[in-house]
Amino acid sequence: MAGEKSRRFLKIGSGFFVSKEGHVLTTGLLPNADRVWIEHNKSYLLAEEIGHDPICNLSLLKLLEPPLNINYVRVNDLSEKIDIGSFLLGITFALEFEVGPTLGLMQSYEYSFGKRLFPTRMLRSSLALGPGEVGAPVFDLNGRFVGITHAALPDLQSSFLLPARACKRIRDDLLLSGQVEYGWFGITTTRKLNQSNNSFDVVINGFIEDSPAIKSNLKVGDVLVEVGGDSIETQGDLANASFFAVPETILEFKVKREVKEMVIPLKVAVRPKNQKLTKKSAASVLNINENNSTSVVDLNSTGPIIPVNF
Numbered sequence: 001m002a003g004e005k006s007r008r009f010l011k012i013g014s015g016f017f018v019s020k021e022g023h024v025l026t027t028g029l030l031p032n033a034d035r036v037w038i039e040h041n042k043s044y045l046l047a048e049e050i051g052h053d054p055i056c057n058l059s060l061l062k063l064l065e066p067p068l069n070i071n072y073v074r075v076n077d078l079s080e081k082i083d084i085g086s087f088l089l090g091i092t093f094a095l096e097f098e099v100g101p102t103l104g105l106m107q108s109y110e111y112s113f114g115k116r117l118f119p120t121r122m123l124r125s126s127l128a129l130g131p132g133e134v135g136a137p138v139f140d141l142n143g144r145f146v147g148i149t150h151a152a153l154p155d156l157q158s159s160f161l162l163p164a165r166a167c168k169r170i171r172d173d174l175l176l177s178g179q180v181e182y183g184w185f186g187i188t189t190t191r192k193l194n195q196s197n198n199s200f201d202v203v204i205n206g207f208i209e210d211s212p213a214i215k216s217n218l219k220v221g222d223v224l225v226e227v228g229g230d231s232i233e234t235q236g237d238l239a240n241a242s243f244f245a246v247p248e249t250i251l252e253f254k255v256k257r258e259v260k261e262m263v264i265p266l267k268v269a270v271r272p273k274n275q276k277l278t279k280k281s282a283a284s285v286l287n288i289n290e291n292n293s294t295s296v297v298d299l300n301s302t303g304p305i306i307p308v309n310f
Helices: 164-177 235-244 279-290
Strands: 015-017 023-027 036-040 043-053 058-063 087-092 100-113 116-125 137-140 145-153 158-163 187-194 199-207 223-227 250-257 260-267
Touching: 023 145, 023 164, 036 058, 043 164, 058 164, 087 145, 100 158, 100 235, 116 145, 116 235, 145 164, 158 164, 164 235, 187 235, 199 235, 223 235
Parallel strands: none
Antiparallel strands: 015 023, 023 058, 036 043, 043 058, 087 100, 087 137, 100 116, 116 158, 137 145, 145 158, 187 199, 199 223, 223 250, 250 260
8 A cells, every 4th residue: 555664574594605606605695586695704794596496405606706816615415424423513603692603413314304305315403593593614623614504402402414415416406497397207205114024115106197116117116225226215315316316317226016026117207396186196195194104294285184195
């Protein structure tokens, strides 16, 4: 209405340089922001958004006029596991305070929180994060970049970190095209008790229409053993394999069918925004809901429950 003042939102967070050209990796950027600037060495520098990944809520920015001799973080493909109990050091920007360190411990590797499956394997740390500290770089005591602060768990004095390997995968795609293209197989899975060793197997229980999986030799009932050389023991392992799968490449699925193990090639596709379940998959999903399987996520959602597909 006439005379009403327009409302403006200001969002402050942590971020860090990932190139000498002034690229910045951060999280939680306001969508379609009118103006973005970086506070660096007590100066305010205008920046533009290069790209955003909504799945991991990561944004890549670039300074319009980067200063000389920027100190930046080398985002390497650190694929080796970090020992539980290792010290971690975060460099954060809390509220309007000065940039400073925060110390914590590596606690565990997690694939999910509640009933929500993460897009890839997360690190859980004892870094207690406050407002403005999400989006900060975290290092080990050897100075190696291990991940970015992704989400805070204030009630547990804990936090989730998106690991370095995932940061590199997202940064590289955003640099190349401004968006991230994830791999997709087009399968839904459930867990089935393996009575021979009292553990659970990850079993294919359906396919998505027009997916690579439905065009392959995979079958409903196949027990997943490995995908791309990575062992599959949980649905989180499968999510991790899908996260790092490169579209338009061939990936080998090792499955157990009855008593026989076999290797089946599958051409990875780009993950679409919308998928349709086949009739067989839809029936399987109903069974999943009735059995309270962990294949179903977002129990607090008011909309329809969507089965996890990879």
